[in-house]
Amino acid sequence: MEDNVFVGLDIGTTKIACIISELDSSGELKIVGVGVSPSDGLRKGVVVNIDKTVRSIQKAVEEAELMAGVDVDSVWVGIAGDHIRAINSKGVVAISRDDNEITELDVVRAIDAAKAVSIPMDREILHVIPQEFIVDDQKGIKDPIGMCGVRLETQVHIITGAVTSAQNIFKSVDKAGLKVIDLVLEPLASCYSVLENDEKELGVALLDMGGGTTDIAIYFDESIRHTAVVGLGGKNVTSDIAIGIRTPVDRAEEIKKQYGCAYTPLVKGDEFISVPGVGGREQREVSKAVLASIIEPRMEEILSLALREIKRTDYSDMLGAGVVLTGGGSLMEGVQELAEKVFEMPVKLGLPDGFGGLTEAAKSPLHSTGIGLCMYGKENFKTRKGKKSLSGEDNFKKILDRMKTWVKEFF
Incomplete structure (x- = not known):
């Protein structure tokens, strides 16, 4: 694969998306291929069935390859799930x-020196992101190289994930015949494609509302300050609908996408939809107001848990740019209005931006992570260049080596 081609693989709970991009002569990222396949080998962002996940990856990659006319051999892969933890x-x-x-x-x-924190044996470091440097007592420095000083201090954001979850993703991608260049936290990738620089400076919380999880990333003063994952997503809303109006889960998903509304004041009470029964029972008429009354409490719970996570940080009062929603869950009618009520601050829908090519096919919150992975790849390509792509075994060896060095350091 050529050096100017970047491929993002978003392994999600409900869908696996492959985005193929390339750099044009002016250095702009162009999307040339988009492939999506349904995913049912994951639960809450974590692989629970490797064979199903492998098949879904292959299908999504083949579709993108066909559209782009490019053969893919290595990818930047997204990781999420409620096993993700972050510390400063x-x-x-x-x-x-x-x-x-x-x-x-x-x-x-x-x-x-900042990385030398004690991390449980079953976890591995995914990212170490410098927030700022302090030279002697001069704070707020982004790049200290070339300055003079006696003492250099740095503040970093360390993101860790469960070793086994990372291994299973590596294994799935490996079995699909691809090499993993790097694992990237999905909300971090989404930030690359959705957030503007002035939002990152003022202070902003990004909520990536997926099928199995809702991922949170907080930026302030152009640096990432907090990341977290709430283990609820669109699938929980679907199962609530299936139980509430007694219809099969796949039909509940269709009804949610077509007629769902997360904010009851927006719904007219006299609109009805026909709902197929379970196990061949006859269709029934259900009002949109009833549907909204099932959806709203669950969406409110998801947003409230996200708010609680934001309140736990020191930056909840510094979000000058408010909240940005992205991901498939943000597409539902009324989510923005409900989020404004819950967060009590401005909320906007985040669309991926900053690329050319297949903008019609890709400019949707559904592809924020996939496009963000390509942008992350472009930005971090130089640091990864010359390093070998990781396979599942390499990754395991890397973790074992790190454990050995810890043992030497601490005992």
Whole structure:
């Protein structure tokens, strides 16, 4: 695969999406292929059936390859699930050079010092993202290389995930005949495609509303400050509808997409829809108001849990740009209005932006993560270049090596 081609693989609970992009002569990202296949090998963002997941990955990739006329061999893969945890950490080092000039090596040492936190054996570090650097007592520095100082301090955001969940994703992608360039946290990827720079500076919370999970990322002063995953999503709404109006789950999903509304004041009481019964029972008429009264409490619960997660941070009062909703769940009518009521701040729908090519096919909240993975790939390609793509075994070996170094460090 050529160096100017970036492929994002969004492995979600309800769908697997493959986005193929390439850089044009002016350096702009162009989407050239989009493939989507239904996914039922995952639960809450975690692989529970490898064979089903492999088949879905292959189908999505084949569809995208056909559209793009490109053969895919390596991908940037999204990871989510309620096993994701994040912490902020600090590291301090003395400047090594005699003339006190900060070099790239000092920055790496400072980040390594910040990474030296105790993490349970069953977890692995997915990302270490520098938030800011402090040279002597000068705060708020984004890039300290070339400055002079005696002491370099850094604040980093460390995102960890369950080793087994990461392994199962590696294994699924590997079995589908592809190499994983890197695992990327899905809300982090979505930020790349959906958020504007001024929003990141002012303070913004991104909610990626997926089928199995709702992912949260908080930015302030151009740095990511908090990430979290709420283990509820669109599938919970679908099952509520299926139970509430007694209809099969696949029909409940269709009804949700076609007629669902998350905010009851928007619904006219005299509109009815015909609902197929379970096990061959005859159709019934159900009013849209009844449907909305089933959907609204669950959506309100999901948004309230997200709000609780935001309130736990130090940045809940600093979200000058409010909340941005993206992901498939944000497409439902009334979600924006309900979110404004729950969060009591401005809410907007986030569409992926900043790319050319197949904009019609790709410009939907459904593809925020897939396109974000391509953008993340473009941005971080230089740091990954020269490193071998990871396979499941390589990943396991990498984790074992890290565990050995911890044991040496701490005992």
